[in-house]
Amino acid sequence: xxxxxxxxxxxxxxxxxxxxxxxxxxxxxxxxxxxxxxxxxxxxxxxxxxxxxxxxxxxxxxxxxxxxxxxxxxxxxxxxxxxxxxxxxxxxxxxxxxxxxxxxxxxxxxxxxxxxxxxxxxxxxxxxxxxxxxxxxxxxxxxxxxxxxxxxxxxxxxxxxxxxxxxxxxxxxxxxxxxxxxxxxxxxxxxxxxxxxxxxxxxxxxxxxxxxxxxxxxxxxxxxxxxxxxxxxxxxxxxxxxxxxxxxxxxxxxxxxxxxxxxxxxxxxxxxxxxxxxxxxxxxxxxxxxxxxxxxxxxxxxxxxxxxxxxxxxxxxxxxxxxxxxxxxxxxxxxxxxxxxxxxxxxxxxxxxxxxxxxxxxxxxxxxxxxxxxxxxxxxxxxx
Numbered sequence: 001x002x003x004x005x006x007x008x009x010x011x012x013x014x015x016x017x018x019x020x021x022x023x024x025x026x027x028x029x030x031x032x033x034x035x036x037x038x039x040x041x042x043x044x045x046x047x048x049x050x051x052x053x054x055x056x057x058x059x060x061x062x063x064x065x066x067x068x069x070x071x072x073x074x075x076x077x078x079x080x081x082x083x084x085x086x087x088x089x090x091x092x093x094x095x096x097x098x099x100x101x102x103x104x105x106x107x108x109x110x111x112x113x114x115x116x117x118x119x120x121x122x123x124x125x126x127x128x129x130x131x132x133x134x135x136x137x138x139x140x141x142x143x144x145x146x147x148x149x150x151x152x153x154x155x156x157x158x159x160x161x162x163x164x165x166x167x168x169x170x171x172x173x174x175x176x177x178x179x180x181x182x183x184x185x186x187x188x189x190x191x192x193x194x195x196x197x198x199x200x201x202x203x204x205x206x207x208x209x210x211x212x213x214x215x216x217x218x219x220x221x222x223x224x225x226x227x228x229x230x231x232x233x234x235x236x237x238x239x240x241x242x243x244x245x246x247x248x249x250x251x252x253x254x255x256x257x258x259x260x261x262x263x264x265x266x267x268x269x270x271x272x273x274x275x276x277x278x279x280x281x282x283x284x285x286x287x288x289x290x291x292x293x294x295x296x297x298x299x300x301x302x303x304x305x306x307x308x309x310x311x312x313x314x315x316x317x318x319x320x321x322x323x324x325x326x327x328x329x330x331x332x333x334x335x336x337x338x339x340x341x342x343x344x345x346x347x348x349x350x351x352x353x354x355x356x357x358x359x360x361x362x363x364x365x366x367x368x369x370x371x372x373x374x375x376x377x378x379x380x381x382x383x384x
Contacts (some may be wrong), residue, residue: 002026002027002028003025003026003027003299004027004028004068004069004299005027005028005029005030005065005066005067005068005069006022006027006028006029006030006067006068006069006071006298007030007032007061007062007065007067007069007070007071008029008030008031008032008040008044008071008073009032009052009058009070009071009072009073009074009077010032010033010052010072010073010074010077011031011032011033011038011039011040011041011044011047011073012033012038012039012040012073012074012344012346013039013277013280013342013344013346013354013357014073014274014275014276014277014280014291015031015033015038015039015040015073016039016040016042016043016344016345017275017280017283017289017291017342018040018071018073018275018291018294018295019031019040019043019044020043020291021289021291021292021294021295022295023043023044025295025299025301027295028045028046029043029044029045029046030044030045030046030047030048030061030065030067031044031046031047031048032047032048032049032050032052032058032061033047033049033052034049034050034051034052035049035347036049036347037347038346038347039344039345039346040073042345046065048061048064048065052074052076052077052078053076053077053078054078055078055080055081058077058078058081058082058085059081059084059085062085062090067090068091069091069092069093069298069299070082070085070090070091070092070093071093071274071298072092072093072099072273072274073274073275075102075103075104075149075150075177075272076103076149076177077099077103079096079099079100079103080100082096082099082100083096083097083100092251093251093252093253093273093274093298094201094249094250094251094252094253094255094273095249095250095251095273097249097250098249098250098251098273099273101249102249102271102272102273103149104148104149104182105146105147105148105149105184105270106125106148106182106184108270108271109123109184109270111245111248112245112268112271113268115248116244116245116248118241118244118245118268119241119265119266119267119268120267120268120269121139121186121187121188121189121260121267121269122138122139122140122186122187123139123184123185123186123187124138124139124184124185124186125148125182125183125184125185126169126182126183126184126185127180127181127182127183128181129165129166129169129170132145132165132168132169132183132185133162133165133166135185136159136162136165136185138185139185139186139187140187140188141159141160141161141162141188142158142159142160142161142188143158143159143185143186143187143188144156144157144158144159144185144186144187144188145157145158145159145165145168145169145171145172145183145184145185145186146172146183146184146219147172147173147175147176147177147182147183147184148176148180148182148183148184149176149177149180149182150175150176150177154175154176154219154220155171155172155173155174155175155176155183155219156172156218156219157171157172157218157219158188169183189260189262189267190262191260191261191262191267192261192262192263193213193228193230193260193261194213194214194215194216194258194259194260194261194269195211195212195213195214195228195230195238195258195259195261196211196212196214196224196256196257196258196276196278196279197209197211197212197238197239197242197256197257197258197259198212198254198255198256198257198276198279198282198290198293199239199242199243199246199254199255199256199257200253200254200255200293200294200297200303200306201246201247201251201252201253201254201255201297202252202296202297202300202303203252203300204303206242206243206246206247207293207303207306208239208242208306209226209279209282209286209290209293209306210226210227210228210285210286210306210308211226211227211228211230211235211238212224212225212226212227212228212276212278212279212281212282213225213226213228213229213365214278218352220352220354221277221278221316222315222316223313223314223315223316223369223372223373224278224279224280224281224313224314225281225311225312225313225314225365225368225369226281226282226285226286226308226311226312226313226365227308227311227365228365229365230261231264233264234261234264234265234266235266237265237266238257238259238261238266241257241259241266241268242255242257245257245268245271249273251273252297252298252300253273253274253294253297253298254274254275254276254279254290254293254294254297255271255272255273255274256271256272256274256275256276256278256279257270257271258270258271274294275290275291275294276290277354278314280314280342280357280359281312281313281314281359283314283340283342283359284309284312284314284339284340284359284360284361285308285309285310285311285312285361286306286307286308286309287306287307287309288303288304288306293306309361310361310362310363311361311362311363311364311365311367311368312359312360312361312362312365312368313359313360313362313365313368313369313371313372313373314357314358314359314360314372315357315358315369315372315373315375315376316354316356316357316358316376317343317354317355317356317357317358317376317379317381318352318353318354318355319349319350319351319352319353319355319381320349320351320352320381321349321350321351321383322348322349322350322351323348323349323383323384324347324348324349325383325384326349326381326382326383326384327381327382327384328343328355328356328379328380328381328382329379329380329381329382330378330379330380331343331378331379333378334358334375334376334378334379335375337360337371337374337375337378338360338371339358339359339360339361339371339372339375340358340359340360341356341357341358341359341375341379342356342357342359343355343356343379344356349381349383355381356376356379357376358372358373358375358376358379359372359375360372360375
């Protein structure tokens with residue numbers, strides 16, 4: 001009856017788009033998250049509500065639904081249980097090892113820098129305020145301080161002077177996930193741009209999407225555009241590094257590999273073994289989009305050439321307060337500008353929570369960015 005049963009661990013907006021892609025190919029989707037009515041749950045066959053850090057609950061859900069593939073969508077998962085499940089024969093995407101290494105920034109950074117020899121910024125880990133101050137003396141000021149375990153850039157800030165280090169430590173710890181007060185203190189790179197290189201690992205080799213540029217605020221993405229302009233040699237360097245790291249991690253699926261681009265150098269930053277938030281732009285920029293690519297790679301289905309439809313951009317729609325009683329206005333005005341929208345149907349708002357994204361295509365990436373930002377500004381969240 002079903003092509004395959006997929007269990008999503010995390011059911012936000014990325015999981016929602018992945019679930020839609022999976023349903024189009026006749027898969028059964030079980031969406032799991034820590035709260036009810038999460039976006040992906042609304043278009044799935046079944047759902048479970050529990051903390052992904054609860055290993056016993058995770059194991060119970062797997063036993064109940066018997067998925068062909070366990071598909072993490074977030075970082076905060078009990079990876080020890082994932083490893084045990086994989087050892088017992090369950091298929092974790094792309095692999096339990098990839099989830100374990102990328103759940104925390106310390107794991108993936110040491111793996112990339114120490115084991116694979118990729119170029120990264122200077123960095124030191126710290127577990128106390130005093131250690132963070134000492135680490136800043138090693139990497140130099142200004143420096144970036146962020147929790148080793150967080151999502152969507154939460155807890156990240158720049159300390160430009162010694163006086164700002166304490167506040168940066170406090171902000172990182174207050175916004176971390178889990179109960180481990182550990183941060184990464186890293187050299188601030190005066191980069192020209194930041195890119196995400198969506199890298200697809202398949203049984204037939206590795207493919208790349210056109211590079212995606214993005215702009216962040218408070219460590220979280222606000223705009224993304226594709227393609228990002230960069231020298232051909234720099235792109236080849238980024239592709240070589242991305243291929244090296246995804247092949248070392250193993251497994252099939254899409255990886256969001258982030259780089260700083262500085263003076264013609266591609267400097268490895270982070271990696272997510274799943275669709276990437278900046279890759280929302282692929283919903284309008286390319287075919288197959290990142291969610292369809294992830295699905296096909298997981299299922300071992302053929303992936304044709306990845307075709308870019310043209311320069312495109314995305315711009316996020318943010319909430320400014322906490323509420324469960326709200327509505328969207330200005331949707332018609334936004335769509336009249338010629339692009340598209342994705343409203344995530346999250347059951348409640350929070351300050352700076354992504355509630356949707358505007359998408360646009362144009363003759364250039366800059367023009368597409370202008371259209372996407374203009375469309376996003378038309379959508380207003382009103383509260384009762």
